[in-house]
Amino acid sequence: MFLHRSEGMKIRELRLGDLEPERFIERKVEEIKSIVGRASALNALSGGVDSSTVTILGHRALGDRLKTYFIDNGLMREGEPERVVSIFENLGVRVELVQAKEHFFSVLKGIRDPEEKREAITQAFYGDIFSRIVRESGIQYLLQGTNYTDIEETVAGIKRQHNVLDQLGIDTKERYGYRVIEPLVELRKPAVREIAKALGLPEGIYSRPPFPGPALAARIIGEVTPDKVETVRKATQIVEEELSGMDAFQFLAVLHEDRVTGVREGRRDYGQQIEVRCWDSTDAKTASPTRLPHEILDRLAGRITEEVPGIVSVTYNITKKPPSTMEAI
Ligand code: XMP
Secondary structure: OOOOOHHHHOOOOOOOOOOOOOHHHHHHHHHHHHHHHHEEEEOOOOOOOHHHHHHHHHHHHHHHHHHEEEEEEOOOOHHHHHHHHHHHHHOOOOOOEEEEEEHHHHOOOOOOHHHHHHHHHHHHHHHHHHHHHEEEEEEEEEEOOOOOOHHHHOOOOOOOOOOOHHHHHHHHHHOOOEEEEEEOOOOOHHHHHHHHHHHHOOHHHHHOOOOOOOOOHHHOOOOOOOOHHHHHHHHHHHHHHHHHHHHOOEEEEEEEOOOOOEEOOEEEEEEEEEEEEEOOOOOOOEEOOOOHHHHHHHHHHHHHHHHHEEEEEEEEEEOOOOOOOOOOO
8 A cells, every 4th residue: 555655755844933924925836827827626624724715725826717616525524514614615715515424424433443544534535526526627636735744654664644646656646536735845844834824724733633534433442433533522522621721732532342330329331441541642644642630531531421421431642652652543
């Protein structure tokens, strides 16, 4: 699957200290204009800082010739599709919501292996959903927010990031019917945040903790089912409410597959386990668990076991990256 690993990185990082946001924006707007010419492009917005930045850059370059879609894959956080569509409508960007829940659950059915899950999600996005939109609309380009770290980890063979194609030697024109344009490939997350800020995106977007492309599927061990997504979604909401004030790089809930014996109201309850992760990091390449106060851990354990049906155990990950990674799959 990691086709071109031996070639190493083809792209050079543009470091935060060398970044001049206005010049970068000008350069990228010109690049997008010259590649797309008189044709049209599409992009998928998830509401994360990378895809939000690309959405605004693309609209500056192409205006109405960029069509922006939010793919509702059924794996997003609570209320996310409606929230993102409304933020961008307030910024003057029309976002079309594409319902694809059933499709994603059907392609994930029966898959347990982490890399196979990632591969299935990539195929569903690029091969099924975007190819269909492109076929129906005649659009020729896909603009997306792949960043330097995504490529680095994929090329190194650590994790297949859902949005890395070209660096794996995949010819998207031949395979999917459109070309991919990636304006952010030279930047790591802190630099992307600077660009987002310079583009006038709201703080709720440019300072938002990262969220992975495979969404909550990256936080479920074993098969992804609608019930498991619902469980991890509820736990995620609690983790985000409790930890958003901690100034951490990222925080998340993982649903484990193994059950453990618990006790509720004096009776045996053989239930599920949630693992909480909270990371200090600057670039996602290395990370350390945040030293959370015990009162906060207590509150997380209390709320998750009370408010998320089926959960009898909550743990906190105390491992650094490496050897851990930030997401569980
Ligand atoms: P890992 O788990 O590789 O995560 O230590 C590093 C950072 O990347 C995010 N992540 C992804 N982002 N597509 C993305 O756009 C993906 O497939 C993906 N997988 C992980 C993760 O949330 C963390 O910020």
